[in-house]
Amino acid sequence: MRRPNTLYRVTTAAVVFSLILGIVFIARTGLPSADVIARQEASRPIIKVSDFNPGDVEIISLNNRRVIVWRRNETDRTLAASQNAPEGWRHQNSRVLGQAQTVFADDTNVTLEGEWFFALAEFSNPYQHLILRSGDFEGFFEGLYAGHFDLAGRIRIGGGSTNLTVIKAEYVDDGQGIQLYLDGKP
Structure with a gap:
């Protein structure tokens, strides 16, 4: 049994x-497979906060895209606050990379806590290039059409037709890094 x-x-x-x-x-x-995970991580790069001192602004290449990274210092924040008056803007809204809806071009909507500004430094014309920290509004100057942008990437004077396309971002790793959403999806 x-x-x-x-x-x-x-x-x-x-x-x-x-x-x-x-x-x-x-x-x-x-x-998801490893290639799907790798593609997703590539579209969401992380920038180390310690790599940028307050006041640093530069154009870096991420996923074959030119991206403006600007860590504002106190002087920049004060100047940006003085430029945050919609009656002086040519366009009230800014595009957000990867999103269909635009956002009101207020400084709080286009920056990360007023300190970090991320935007595309790309134009449809390959001969257009931005000069950082110049122009009449101490933001950016685009030489081909003499476009003057303020500190929040809003076109103020010149031939540029739209505000700069901003990139959504958030703090990660207990504030030690910033994750950029190049696919527009936080």
């Missing part, structure tokens, strides 16, 4: 093990 009991137990254990293994296999097939 013991022999059939043992066969039943071994068979039951094998079936249960197979079911658990099948469930684990099915669950793992629903996870």
Whole structure:
């Protein structure tokens, strides 16, 4: 009588093990593959806060895109606050990279806590280039059409047709890094 009991137990254990293994296999097939994860991480690069001192502004290349990274100092913040008057802007809204809706071009909507400004330094014409920290509003100057931008990337004077396209960002790693959303999806 013991022999059939043992066969039943071994068979039951094998079936249960197979079911658990099948469930684990099915669950793992629903996870993204390594190439999908790598693509997603590439579209959401992280910038180290310690790499930029207050007042630093530069154009860096991320995923073959030219991106303005500006860490404002107190003087920049004060000047930006004085420029935050909608009646002086040519355009009331700014595009956000990867999003269909525009945002009101208020300084709080286009910066990260008023300290960090991220925007695309790309134009449809390949001969257009921005000069950083210049122009009549101490923001950016675009030489081809003599476009003057203020500290929040809003076109104020000249031939530029729109405000700069801003990039959404948020602090990560307990404030040690900033994650940029180049795909527009936070």
